[in-house]
Amino acid sequence: MSASAPSAATRSRTVRLVVVLGVLAAAARLGAHDFWIEPTTYVPEAGRIIGVRARVGDGFLGDPVPRDSALLDQLIVEDAAGRRPLVGHDGDDPAGLLRINAPGLHVVGYLGKPSRVELAAEKFNAYLAQEGLDQVAAARAARNQSGTGARELFTRCAKTLILAGVAAAEQRDRALGCRFEIVAERNPYTMAPGQALPLRLTYDGRPLAGALVVAMNRKRPADRISARSDAKGRVQLTLPSGGGWLVKAVHMVPAPADANADWASFWASITFDLPAPPATTVEGRS
Amino acid sequence: MIGIVLALVAVVGAATSIEAHEIGTTHVTVRLHGGAAPGGGRVTEGGRYDIDVETDAAALLDKLETLADRPGPAPTAADFSERLAAFETLFRDRVAVAFDGAEARPDVRFAVTPPRDDVSPWTARIRLTGAIPSGASRLTWTYGWTFASYALSIAREGEDTAANEWLEGGQASTPFALATPAPRVSRAGIAWQYCVLGFTHILPKGVDHVLFVLGLFLLGSRWRSILWQVSAFTLAHSITLGLSMYGLIGAPPSVVEPLIAISIAYVAIENLVLTELKPWRVVLVFAFGLLHGMGFAGVLTELGLPRGEFVTALVTFNAGVEAGQLTVIALAFALVGWLRGDTSYRRWVVVPASFAIACMAVYWTIERLQF
Numbered sequence: 001m002s003a004s005a006p007s008a009a010t011r012s013r014t015v016r017l018v019v020v021l022g023v024l025a026a027a028a029r030l031g032a033h034d035f036w037i038e039p040t041t042y043v044p045e046a047g048r049i050i051g052v053r054a055r056v057g058d059g060f061l062g063d064p065v066p067r068d069s070a071l072l073d074q075l076i077v078e079d080a081a082g083r084r085p086l087v088g089h090d091g092d093d094p095a096g097l098l099r100i101n102a103p104g105l106h107v108v109g110y111l112g113k114p115s116r117v118e119l120a121a122e123k124f125n126a127y128l129a130q131e132g133l134d135q136v137a138a139a140r141a142a143r144n145q146s147g148t149g150a151r152e153l154f155t156r157c158a159k160t161l162i163l164a165g166v167a168a169a170e171q172r173d174r175a176l177g178c179r180f181e182i183v184a185e186r187n188p189y190t191m192a193p194g195q196a197l198p199l200r201l202t203y204d205g206r207p208l209a210g211a212l213v214v215a216m217n218r219k220r221p222a223d224r225i226s227a228r229s230d231a232k233g234r235v236q237l238t239l240p241s242g243g244g245w246l247v248k249a250v251h252m253v254p255a256p257a258d259a260n261a262d263w264a265s266f267w268a269s270i271t272f273d274l275p276a277p278p279a280t281t282v283e284g285r286s
Numbered sequence: 287m288i289g290i291v292l293a294l295v296a297v298v299g300a301a302t303s304i305e306a307h308e309i310g311t312t313h314v315t316v317r318l319h320g321g322a323a324p325g326g327g328r329v330t331e332g333g334r335y336d337i338d339v340e341t342d343a344a345a346l347l348d349k350l351e352t353l354a355d356r357p358g359p360a361p362t363a364a365d366f367s368e369r370l371a372a373f374e375t376l377f378r379d380r381v382a383v384a385f386d387g388a389e390a391r392p393d394v395r396f397a398v399t400p401p402r403d404d405v406s407p408w409t410a411r412i413r414l415t416g417a418i419p420s421g422a423s424r425l426t427w428t429y430g431w432t433f434a435s436y437a438l439s440i441a442r443e444g445e446d447t448a449a450n451e452w453l454e455g456g457q458a459s460t461p462f463a464l465a466t467p468a469p470r471v472s473r474a475g476i477a478w479q480y481c482v483l484g485f486t487h488i489l490p491k492g493v494d495h496v497l498f499v500l501g502l503f504l505l506g507s508r509w510r511s512i513l514w515q516v517s518a519f520t521l522a523h524s525i526t527l528g529l530s531m532y533g534l535i536g537a538p539p540s541v542v543e544p545l546i547a548i549s550i551a552y553v554a555i556e557n558l559v560l561t562e563l564k565p566w567r568v569v570l571v572f573a574f575g576l577l578h579g580m581g582f583a584g585v586l587t588e589l590g591l592p593r594g595e596f597v598t599a600l601v602t603f604n605a606g607v608e609a610g611q612l613t614v615i616a617l618a619f620a621l622v623g624w625l626r627g628d629t630s631y632r633r634w635v636v637v638p639a640s641f642a643i644a645c646m647a648v649y650w651t652i653e654r655l656q657f
Contacts, residue, residue, distance in 0.1 A: 033307060033433050040405050051405030056308045057433035061349050063310040063455075064342050064407060065434060071308060093311050093342070094405055117307075219357060 032119070032127040033058055035065075035267055036246050037110055037160040040094070042273035043189075046103050046164045051094030052086055054110055054158065060221035060246050067095035071156075074111040078174060080104045103165025105187060109176035112156030116261065124150045131250040132212025132228070136263065139254075151261040157181055161272040163189040173270070179204055180251045180266030182213070185234070188245070188272045196236040203251055203266070207233025211249045218244035242276025307454060310434025311407075312341040316427060318418065318464060319443045333418035333464070335392075337383065339429065343370065343398045343410035346431055350376055361408075363400060370396040370410060380430030380456070383414060385422035385464075392416040424461040431455065473598055480599040484606020487585055489613055494550060494650060495578065497643045499614045501553035502571065504636045511563035512615065515571045520611075522575025523582060524604050530583030531591065531600055542580045544654040549574035551647035557640035561632065582607060 033056045040051040052075065055062035067075070067088045075086045075096040086096030086108070098108060119127065125146060128137045140146050157178030163171070167189035175183050185198040201208040213235045215225040220241075229235045229249075239245055248269040255261035319334045343366060350373040351357050361369055370377075374394055383390045392414035399409040418425075427438060432455040440462045441448035451459055488495050502515040529535045553574070556567065582603075591599045625631045 035308070049405060053407075054308075055345075056310065059352075061345075061352055061433070063312065063345050063432045063434040065308040066311055068309065093407060097405060115308075221352065 034248055034269065035156045035158050036269040036271050037108060037158045038271060039160055039162055043163050044100050046100050049097055049099050052096040052098050052108055053094045060216050060218055064093040066091050066093040071112055071115060073113045076109050078107045100164045105171035106162040107173055108160045108162060110156060110158040111178055114153040114155045117152050117154060118149060120149045121147050133250065133252050136252045150263055152263045152265055153255055153259055153261045154265040154267060157268045159270045161188065175202065180268045182247060182249060182268045182270045184270060188274055191274060192277060193239060193241050193274060196238045198234060198236050199247060201229045201233040201249060208251060209233060211251055213247060213249045215239060215245055215247045217241055239274055242274045244271065244273050246271050307435045310432055310436055312432045312436035314339050314429060314436060314438045316440040335416060335418055337414040339412040341410050343408035346410055349431060366398040366408060367396045382428040384426045385419050386424055390416050418464060422464055425464055426461050427459040473595055476592055476595045477598050477602040480602040481606040483589060484603040485610045488607055488610025494546060496614050497646060498550045498553060499611045500618055501550060501557060501643055503615050503618050504640055505557050505563060514568050518568050518572040519575040520608060522572045523579030526576045526579030527582045527604055528600060530580055531586060537580055539584050542577060544651055545577050546581050547647050547650035547654050549577055551644050551651060554640045554644035554647055557636060
């Protein structure tokens with residue numbers, strides 16, 4: 001169930017540029033944006049305080065989203081010591097501050113509240129196609145609704161994996177309790193470029209099959225790697241290069257009857273830094 | 287390069303949307319300076335605009351570098367603003383300042399502010415400045431460098447209130463009127479408004495004027511005496527009201543107001559002494575009318591007169607005053623007019639009423655002299 005994009009090295013600069021622009025143009029048409037966490041660093045030293053920045057955008061290009069209690073349900077971290085909330089004030093960017101008390105893997109989660117959005121038919125259909133929500137598109141077509149707009153309740157679940165100290169296989173990502181959530185089944189900080197990262201998708205605690213999972217690298221966000229989850233909600237993505245990675249998926253179900261909306265969407269993402277082999281390390285922002 | 291531009295045009299054009307997104311940290315402030323023709327709706331020459339875009343500096347540089355396919359190392363304090371400025375041409379592609387639909391070409395300057403601590407972001411302040419085209423009436427703003435919602439604030443120089451709007455990246459703002467729109471009040475509307483102001487200045491607000499008019503009404507049982515006095519009074523106060531409003535004459539309220547009180551006292555006391563209209567009474571009433579006119583002018587100056595409809599407002603205010611006075615007489619006639627032929631009229635109406643008015647007026651005179 002895994003698939004990877006052709007290596008960026010095989011493409012000419014012009015081709016890649018056109019792809020980048022195409023992605024941005026498509027994203028702008030969609031009117032539905034990705035949401036992820038970008039920490040000030042993925043690999044802090046123990047004892048440091050790092051900023052946990054929420055971002056909205058497309059193709060790993062985004063804008064800061066300050067902390068807003070109207071949107072945010074919980075901003076939390078789970079590490080060896082357990083779970084705790086991240087401190088932060090409304091209106092602040094970064095949305096939260098994380099003190100790294102001890103070495104280890106820190107799983108940070110932004111659990112959003114449902115927000116309301118209304119999209120015109122054209123935008124909604126384009127967004128369904130982009131996110132691989134074929135069943136929703138089919139359901140709309142069956143009900144002759146493809147030409148009408150949609151009222152949607154969207155909920156964010158953004159996670160990031162932060163490593164302090166030495167990576168170890170037993171350090172694991174874990175489910176934080178979002179209704180729709182991506183969990184990495186291998187510690188990416190123990191991986192190298194070219195290896196496959198197994199991930200698991202759950203919705204309401206059960207595996208979600210058939211969801212389109214997309215991964216993109218900070219340096220080349222247009223080179224998207226995607227695959228659909230299998231019957232056990234699993235997907236494997238081969239990540240060709242080091243640096244910051246964003247993996248995301250969208251799930252959509254009919255909205256509850258009392259929600260005054262047509263559809264409820266759930267946006268899950270996870271970010272982390274894939275260690276690059278020393279020889280190919282490039283100085284850059286992460 | 288043409289391909290990039292075409293693709294960017296597509297991005298900017300397609301990104302116009304009305305859906306709500308997460309609110310970001312970008313703020314745009316538009317300030318308009320000078321050149322506004324008061325009430326004219328259009329801008330005369332010499333007007334300028336300056337627009338400050340405050341946004342996350344690293345996020346902006348990231349987008350610019352990715353779009354240009356020129357990724358660079360982490361920016362430093364020394365090179366941050368230069369690196370942003372190097373993408374000025376690309377930056378302009380997704381920003382539009384338009385006057386009546388025609389895009390302007392502002393000067394663009396990039397500056398960055400360092401973060402307050404090592405977890406906070408760098409802030410970019412991009413200032414766009416230029417001249418407002420002569421004769422322009424509306425400004426429209428579009429900013430396509432953010433994926434989050436942002437606040438736009440537009441203010442004219444010297445005005446406290448700004449127009450605020452939430453926008454999505456790439457969405458054009460509501461066209462903003464550059465000059466203060468002229469209030470659309472018709473001549474008939476102004477005439478009615480000032481007529482009502484004139485009337486209410488007598489009834490119910492002008493107790494002193496009411497007592498003066500009652501004083502005129504009480505003298506004599508014949509219509510002719512009332513007609514003569516009211517005519518003289520009206521003519522006189524119209525003259526001084528007009529002259530005062532044109533600034534040709536003027537007297538301070540500290541002089542006019544006590545004199546008005548004295549005039550009321552005089553009329554009331556003379557009512558007690560005389561039984562018939564004498565020629566000098568008409569002359570005096572005329573003189574008092576001149577005083578009252580200056581009093582009306584003081585009120586009208588406080589209310590203000592519309593520049594475009596000065597004469598309309600002046601004439602209709604005076605007409606309103608007149609209507610108020612005639613109403614006082616009509617009410618007085620309805621109340622005691624049926625007694626006018628009676629022999630007891632003077633004894634039971636004129637004398638006690640005039641006495642009461644005189645007392646009130648003397649009190650006012652003393653009160654007003656104390657200023």
